């Protein structure tokens with residue numbers, strides 16, 4: 001099970017040691033992915049010039065390195081300004097399949113701490129249906145909130 005508090009404490013230590021934002025975003029993805037067998041693909045997309053761009057990931061390679069706002073689960077989360085927990089991706093019309101094995105997906109937005117503006121998102125896929133629990137949402141939200149602080153001046 002992901003412990004968002006423990007992960008962000010480790011990230012904070014690395015930041016204090018001088019790690020830059022890209023390194024911390026990578027470490028966050030690796031830390032989340034290692035936390036549960038239910039997490040088959042974990043990545044961070046950043047919102048840049050009006051589209052989502054894949055920053056880094058662990059899991060099967062994907063061709064979806066850029067996703068327009070409004071497309072797929074990822075782009076819908078931004079367009080509707082909300083997190084998404086999709087228990088069955090097969091029921092979505094505009095789902096963008098990264099892997100044919102994926103059955104459920106969760107997107108948690110990374111927001112600016114001060115303004116609430118969206119900087120990006122955590123995106124997790126699972127090969128299991130309805131893999132993501134309320135507890136996952138809470139822990140991922142902790143990590144996303146911490147990451148949001150890294151974008152202070154953007």
Ligand code: SME
Nearest residue numbers: 072073074075095096098
């Ligand atoms: N499934 C996502 C696309 C990203 S992949 O899961 C890595 C979507 O529908 O937006």
